[in-house]
Amino acid sequence: MTGKRIMVAGIVAAGAAAILSVASLGAVERDPAYQAARTSGQIGEQIDGYLGFVGAPSASVKALVEDLNIKRKAAYTAQARANGATVEQFAFTTACRLIAQTAPGEKYQAPDGSWQTRGAAAPIRDSRCP
Amino acid sequence: MNRKMPATGMGLLLLGGMMMGGCVQVQAPDKPIVIDLNINIKQEVVYRLDSKAQQLIEQQTEIF
Numbered sequence: 543m544t545g546k547r548i549m550v551a552g553i554v555a556a557g558a559a560a561i562l563s564v565a566s567l568g569a570v571e572r573d574p575a576y577q578a579a580r581t582s583g584q585i586g587e588q589i590d591g592y593l594g595f596v597g598a599p600s601a602s603v604k605a606l607v608e609d610l611n612i613k614r615k616a617a618y619t620a621q622a623r624a625n626g627a628t629v630e631q632f633a634f635t636t637a638c639r640l641i642a643q644t645a646p647g648e649k650y651q652a653p654d655g656s657w658q659t660r661g662a663a664a665p666i667r668d669s670r671c672p
Numbered sequence: 673m674n675r676k677m678p679a680t681g682m683g684l685l686l687l688g689g690m691m692m693g694g695c696v697q698v699q700a701p702d703k704p705i706v707i708d709l710n711i712n713i714k715q716e717v718v719y720r721l722d723s724k725a726q727q728l729i730e731q732q733t734e735i736f
Contacts, residue, residue: 570734590711613735617728625724631713636725638718640736643729655709670715672722 576610579603586649586657587640589668591618591633596649596657638671 572580579585584603588594592611599607614636615629622632641650644660652658652666729736 572734589709610735613732617732617735621724621728625721627717627721630711631717632721632725634711634713635718635721636728636736638722639725639729653709670713670718672719 573606575602576606579606580648581645583647583649583659586651587637587644588651589634589637589641589653589655590630591635591637591640594651634668634670638667641665641667642671 583596584599585593585607586596592614593607595604595607614633618629618633618636621627622629625632627635642665644650644665646660646662648660649657650660650665653668658666
């Protein structure tokens with residue numbers, strides 16, 4: 543009986559762990575090349591909701607960023623339409639979140655347009671961001 | 673009385689300055705001129721859209 547309880551507890555724990563790990567993964571992970579470019583500080587989050595280059599990009603990073611920005615723009619356009627906003631407004635609002643969610647070491651654009659490196663503290667964001 | 677005169681005077685000064693200054697170097701920047709910092713959006717709009725923006729980020733993680 544004790545053994546059975548332990549087994550049930552183990553199964554419940556494993557199930558919970560599985561659910562938690564799936565939840566944290568999200569729909570699809572980032573492309574490893576994209577993640578690497580973020581981590582190395584070659585690219586960063588702009589205040590307008592798109593990715594930008596910190597310095598001169600390699601051809602592959604440039605292509606990667608252009609592809610991602612096209613996809614972001616499509617997503618912003620769809621959401622803007624659905625929510626009665628302009629594409630620019632939706633993109634800016636998303637940027638507030640994206641900049642807040644940069645990992646330490648990643649680059650983001652401050653309101654004055656300069657590139658900043660994210661530290662442990664909160665990033666410098668536009669005053670209109672929630 | 674003649675309003676054109678100050679402008680003409682300024683024009684002459686500028687022309688003189690340019691002639692004395694020699695060549696002007698214009699160098700295009702290496703990086704693309706990308707950003708318009710004056711994004712026209714009101715804070716109330718940002719607040720209204722904020723939760724939708726977060727949902728989008730969570731749904732399409734691969735592009736964000």
